[in-house]
């Protein structure tokens with residue numbers, strides 16, 4: 073007789089970011105009988121996802137939207153009943169500016185991340201010199217690379233489009249998203265579809281143009297529903313809260329840090345430190361709870377049939393150190409960069425620039441203190457009260473790591489000076505919040521895919537254990553949701569096989 077017929081399987085999820093939450097939710101969704109405990113070290117679930125509502129502004133402290141070209145974010149929102157809360161980007165502002173010689177220029181229309189879909193806007197842009205434009209257009213003629221070897225994003229783009237298009241267009245666009253050093257960032261781990269385009273079509277420009285034609289035909293036929301990015305009307309914290317509300321009342325334990333794990337037959341023992349204000353979450357609004365200070369710690373251990381580690385990879389490495397030292401070493405080798413987000417509110421009439429776009433990115437060659445600035449209330453107008461604008465400025469990353477952790481007193485003048493110059497702002501902001509995110513962005517360096525394959529092979533040799541989180545197969549919210557859900561499905565699948573065998 074199988075174990076499941078006697079008692080529910082006890083499964084622990086460690087780490088309450090979106091990956092861990094998606095894993096816990098999927099476990100309960102697929103098998104309401106299993107007993108899930110989600111342990112979160114911090115005072116609220118959600119990890120980096122956190123929305124503040126202050127002075128009429130809706131301020132996302134980290135991520136502020138997610139991509140719709142992969143299905144996992146949208147699917148989860150649908151299953152959670154959040155579909156009618158999804159907000160698309162403002163169609164009047166779907167363009168981006170790029171800084172050149174201290175001034176903002178529009179990104180050529182149809183330039184998508186890495187390559188142009190239209191040649192005329194590239195021909196007339198003020199961002200590239202005539203030689204830079206000729207070299208970029210020659211991409212059509214550059215023979216494709218046919219082997220499977222990885223290369224850095226910088227090497228790939230310089231090879232296809234030339235140095236100037238890399239420095240002035242691709243580096244700021246891609247670098248801002250990944251907070252990464254493009255000389256190290258792996259093309260195969262981050263944007264593999266561009267290598268596929270090269271291989272299949274011989275040229276990125278040709279591939280992008282064909283793709284756009286097919287997409288607009290498919291869009292016309294299917295009546296495509298979403299913009300490339302969407303957000304949730306009440307903020308991304310409401311995604312977190314909705315997931316928590318769908319879990320049994322005693323599932324999520326906050327202020328509970330896993331400190332050690334050890335094998336217990338085919339199961340696991342988890343040692344935790346809980347501070348004395350350890351709370352069990354239910355359907356309350358977790359995100360608004362204040363953090364707990366000056367508390368003492370109590371150590372516990374509990375045993376589980378299966379374990380999902382959804383912690384940042386350096387923490388996962390420490391937890392696995394005594395279980396599989398090689399696996400721990402591989403996990404610890406994934407670098408992380410940090411960023412800070414400066415959210416600034418202004419009276420609209422203080423800003424001289426029309427801000428008729430989603431935001432502006434600054435290439436490394438400009439030596440600007442900022443990586444990018446999102447015109448948050450233009451992109452999603454509900455984020456600022458009438459007559460005001462909300463800007464979100466990104467600093468730090470692999471390019472300027474010191475800025476991610478700089479004191480606000482020193483950081484703010486740098487940011488405000490730069491913004492005043494770019495956007496012709498007069499006077500001081502009426503609202504200001506800085507969120508620091510040290511070592512939160514895993515860096516997918518060249519060879520990352522092989523590294524992850526090795527990590528997964530080692531983890532697969534451990535019984536009833538799965539890894540999830542942004543360190544492996546995508547940093548975006550939908551990728552993290554997908555990773556968490558897959559981890560849950562694999563745990564349930566292996567327990568079903570074990571139960572059938574019993």
Ligand SMILES: Cc1cc2nc3c(=O)[nH]c(=O)nc-3n(C[C@H](O)[C@H](O)[C@H](O)COP(=O)(O)OP(=O)(O)OC[C@H]3O[C@@H](n4cnc5c(N)ncnc54)[C@H](O)[C@@H]3O)c2cc1C
Pocket residue numbers: 086087088089090091092111112113114117118119120121133134135136137138139328329330331382383384387411413509512513540541542543547548549550552
């Ligand atoms: C500034 C910023 C902007 C971003 N913008 C976007 C965006 O616009 N769109 C997008 O799609 N993505 C964006 N991302 C990326 C995306 O938000 C993250 O990759 C994703 O949310 C990470 O989820 P996670 O669950 O893997 O990790 P995390 O959110 O880091 O969660 C890990 C959790 O583990 C907990 N933990 C750590 N140690 C322990 C322990 N010992 N025991 C128990 N718990 C522990 C932590 O407290 C944390 O809650 C952004 C990221 C950042 C930092």
